[in-house]
Amino acid sequence: MTLLYGEVEEELRAAVRGLLADRCPPASVLKRVESDPYDPDLWKTLAGEIGVAGLLIPEQYGGAGATASEAGVVLEELGRGVAPVPFLTSAVLATRALVAAEAGELLAGLAEGRTTAALAVSFAASPYAPWRGSSVSVDGGTLSGGVSGVAGADVADVLVVPVGGELYEVEGASVEVVPSLDLTRPVANVTFTGASARLLGPCDLAEVLRHGAGLLASEQLGVAEWCLETTLAYVKERHQFARPVGSFQAIKHRLADLWLDVVRAKAAARAAVADADAVTVAVAQSWNAGVAVHAAEEALQLHGGIGMTWEHPVHLYLKRAKASEMAFGTPGDHREALASLADLPGPA
């Protein structure tokens, strides 16, 4: 197991970073968040030309058969850019469920970047509470009930729904986007009223969510890195009291501590993609989710008044960080899980 990045990963990173710098700098993300946050053209290029959509799809279904290591690097870059594309929701979460269900036909479409899928699961569900937010039941060939807080559903061509231990493809669901804390990854309420459902295969939802949680740690790392780097650049240049504010020790020490948190978030993220056992994932989530939030909060504070404006992109990162702190389990949920996973039982 290595915690370093390989050559292939660095190439992939460079491709994604270059594209994002060109096509979706934070200022243009900001411009579209209130009207139409998702950027379908950008996604088309990322999915099709760079080929990120098929990374986690086995070759037999037309994918690249890559590993979580490569997907993690893509997520770092997407986090860095708070890029409004459905990679995590379609190419990680829904893909994982479809691969397990051996839904070859649907996967072929995803791998080519022709279609995008969403898994009807709440973003606030976790490997330990996989059904949080879901009230779906199946009766004959139809579904009823609903799921709240589903990310990526509004831009998905294919909606797949876990019910019990099975995965269904559903048509005719109602998807209603609600105002969301994270402007760059809005969530929707999905409801089914006798929607027709096609059984695809088995689904271990807790496993799918654990996989998502492990990879989310990489996105959180990217968010934290952008916040740290942007803040460093700002405090080097911003002068008060005839000095750069970054020369004041109170600020330097805060940033040194933040850097150390981010260094450890990188190790945790790489461990979680290299060996996604339950302990490593819980460790990475309980650390990285908090580091991303802390980095965004420090970034805001150290930018002063400008950090509080709508115009400056730091709030996009704060909102992304805070919303993803709740995604796939809060840091507290993961620590609580470690009590049994790592044999650290609580009081009787």
Next chain:
Amino acid sequence: MNEADIKDRVSAFLAANDPSDRPAFLRARYDAGLAWVAYPEGLGGLGAPRDLQQVVERELAHTPQLNTGVQGIGLGMAAPTILAFGTQEQKSRFLRPLWTGEEIWCQLFSEPGAGSDLATLGTRAVRDGDEWVVDGQKVWTSGAHHSRWGILVTRTDPDVPKHRGMTYFICDMHAPGVEVRPLRQITGEAEFNEVFLTGVRLSDDLRLGEVGEGWRVAQTTLMNERVAIGGAPVRRGGGMIGPVLDTWREHPELRTHDLHQRLLALWVETEVTRLSGARLREQLVAGQPGPEGSGMKLSFAKLNQALSGLDVELRRDLGYDDWTFRRSEDVDFYGRGAGYRYLRAKGNSIEGGTSEILRNIISERVLGLPSEPRIDKDVPWKDLPR
């Protein structure tokens, strides 16, 4: 050289040497190049990749081991400095007994007036023919009481700014004029000492590096010190968290909800710190040393203090194992009782560069933040405000 070659060498070595004679076995291990395999041939190594060291350690785990508690300064600080700056004669003379532990080393850097600001030190060395005469006082010198040699930084030119007028020596701790007095620590015992140097004569061949280059040589020592203090590999659940976990698991009656939350958070932080240590070592092996090194000691100190504090609280132990004022045998962060570990860990954020100084170093050298305005850089040492 690969893993299989190294294993062959180790088995050939084991076939020819008897581990029951510890000193002879360790000398032979050094001569076979199996001491520190990344060092050059003839100096205890094979010029092999660093990561093969762990293969050797695994294969020789059942044979006599070094006493890292006593040899820490020699192995972690003196050796890399001698390797980088020593003459061929110095390397051949000093490295072998340093590694086998037949000669113990101490670090004569800090002075009463020069701690964090090491470069302000005032211990004078004055040339006298082929010798140098050293006068001054060092303090907090760990293990000076059993040391044969010390790494010593002195002032040789008071007329130039402080960073430029220093020279680095190997100090003969048995030379006339070297006096070592124990300093009692908060743990009761005396691990460190004051060292008085009065008219100590050191021959010029004990000088390490050029005259006036002492700061550069000392930087090598200090960089290695930080890695040595925070960078050792640990297994999951090893290090300071080990004894806490033992108590936690063996004594369910001591658990509370509050302690549980804090333990889980510290367990996670220990684990991510362990992982970044592993990542750092991988980077070193791959020849891409990252700045992460300077951060390891900072996290190590913080975690050791938090965990040992939690341990005392968890045990509700009002006792203490031993307050006797005696000279310590070695440096041990993880041994003895919880009270001792709690008190000893307080030193972790002071020794080898305080946590404040480490944050300065990270923010300036790693993050590129500007330094605070300084008044001491271009003034001759003798004119500095004191």
